[in-house]
Amino acid sequence: MISGGAHWRSILLVLCLACLACRGSEALAQGRGGYALGMSAAFSGPSDGLGVELYRGSMAYFTYLNAHGGIHGKPVSISILDDGYQPGPAIDNTIRFLQGDEPLCLFDYVGTPTVTRILPLLKGYGGRRKLLFFPFSGAEPQREPPYTRYVFNLRASYRQELAGLVDRFLALGRRRLAVFYQADAFGRSGWDGAHRALKSHGYSLVGEATYRRGTRFAESMKQQVDILMHANPDAILSIGSYAACAALIRDARDMGLAVPIANVSFVGSEKLLYLLQEAGRERGRDYTSNLVNSQVVPSYEDLSLPAVREYRELMDRYAPEAPALADGNYEPLRYSFTSFEGFLNAKAMARILETYDANPASGLRAAAESLAEADIGIDEPLRFGPNRHQGLDRVYFTTVRDGKFVPMDERQWQAWQR
Template identity: 65%
Template sequence: MRQCVIWIQRACPAIVLGLAVLAACGIARAGTGGPSYVLGMSAAFTGHSRGLGGELYRGTAAYFTHLNRSGGINGKPVVLVTLDDGYQPDPAIRNTLELLRRGDVLCLYGYVGTPTVTRILPLLGGTAGASKLLFFPFTGAQPQREQPYGRHVFNLRASYRQELKGLVDRFVALGRKRIAVFYQADAYGRSGWDGVRRALAAHGLTMVGEATYRRGSGFDQPMAEQVRILARARPDAIISVGTYAPCAAFIRDARDAGLDQPIANVSFVGSENMLARLEGIGKARGIDYTRDLVNSQVVPSYEDLSLPAVREYRQLMDTIEVVPPDVAGTGYQPFRYSFAGFEGYLNAIAMARVLREFDANPQLGLAAAAQSLRDVDLGIDVRLSFGPDNHQGLSRVYFTTVEQGAFVPVRDEQWEAWRR
């Protein structure tokens, strides 16, 4: 079901509610009835991975609310049309076909997940009588970075290959060369598996063990069998490629079984959601399940107040209440700040820059507008650049670990503590 994009600002709701509200007929329209830039977003707002879509949406919507209150793109508000796919490929395909058929949707934006994005890529080149670009999907997989689909997609984040190379290189440098992999049995997990394989091969190594789980598994599902499989491989470190609930379940069961090696996760896991589950079960059992965790990230820490974008992101999240669609009755609990939320916020800043270039010269097209961006300051420690042969704006990978109940940047002495 199509949802209203309603952004509520505590101090002055009337201003913010002058944005788009989806009418019963399902057509997004600016509050004034004037022109607007409409973006179509299919994401996980329900199901086991709803925290990923919800947090990404909140960061994006907070920035667009701020932008629209300031006049939008030369007076044109940016409108999000959101559809729920539950992190499942078939609904994502149906949603994409619907968005492609809509004449008012300028482009697709903010899709969540490899199993969904990889399935809709063939639709972008003209299916349903329309060819649309996809901007800033929340996945680091390869297919949207390579031909024939790469020309239809602009990525902001680093790839899984870059994240996993960073993790493998760090572990190998610490003498932890026996690396095992726990991963989701689908395109996302295999993309991560391949990234670990490639990174190890560069060191003349191979993974010592692997175990999978089924997409959609919850935190209540036991992972004891996967733990036993990997324990037999005697790894020095374990890299997980999955979502927060099953990865937290794996960490819980691994620690209960006596595996004390560092366990790493990639950015897509949803760090805060995973940590909340580990802290909850840890308090109930009197066990610290958050020790020796390493999560790679593709955006800086939202605790780094030296960065202008971090300061503005936190201010907006503190003053604008954003409720993701479809979350009523799901048990979704938003976080004050999150890595996924901050990524959504940066995606929105980048999208606004693309739209400003497009608005100034629409005859050149949306792709050319994006490709014209060079050395753009997003308010973080690296700058954004695109080009005709470069549809990935950022490439830096960051590493975090848990300290005092939060994921924070890994310090040099913490890396050394993991040296064998």
């Protein structure tokens, strides 16, 4: 028989153990919370379409993923901050992300001038380090020591894009190539890629013109066109954002420069095309001929690919809204190369998080490096490893047909034969 005092002590002990069990369960539940990813990108300014569409593509997949249980029951979210495609705010945003326990990592950053400036922070800020996954940039600094170990890239590099374009133009007998580029780290990275590609064939650039970051479509590019026309190019390689590149195309055609103009993937093909079509309607002319855009993801018109079919279905089903940070008048695109890249970024990130969740002690880097041959539903497997932090290498070429950018075929290339 238990005495009265012992009886109450037993009850208190049970209550204490129950309380501790509840607290333990609460702590366990918190430990099994969702995975937050930190994204700093242009959600305002003349390049806002890049940040908004990359985010929307990623959210289409994460919304689907969360509706089907997330990562072993844990939802994935994106914490977003606007940097306006400017290095200063990007640095501030990154410091903010690094100072807290969340997000788990950085994700979907947009732009070379922003990404290159935050790289030193990834090595350690206030004793805190976080990896950067899948920046929307093909520049070299995040692909080379000492930063490559802190960054995982999904897309091919600008060097690969420009090497592909240069090889194509040279094969057509178009050897006099000029460049138009943004006067910052992004533009210089593209200039370097074009220079290297031509030099490997024994050629050099015949001319170059620059513009300042943040230039809007309404601004004149006549001075730049005049510089390029004096170089008498066979084609122009354009490394910039959609507003400035569209302005160059408009003014080049108005001034009689009709040679092919090639833009790299960062340009934002659909936004570029929209500006050119609007200008064409206003002026009664076609600004969309003799264009080629390199891409680092397959065409979202290629329905033979499982990822394309899934992307289109989920974009239609969830129709992700532009975030509150975006301009209230922003009109989301139904499909785009940028949002498709964001979609693939999310698919790849989910694969990494699944591996990480099964063994968090191994770390996020090890989880990513374990994806040596991952199928994400396109025509190229995703390959990472301890000495490989770029998942894809293929470059695609598109041109305008029937009012949209579509894969370019050999007949269209041959139309430019000299």
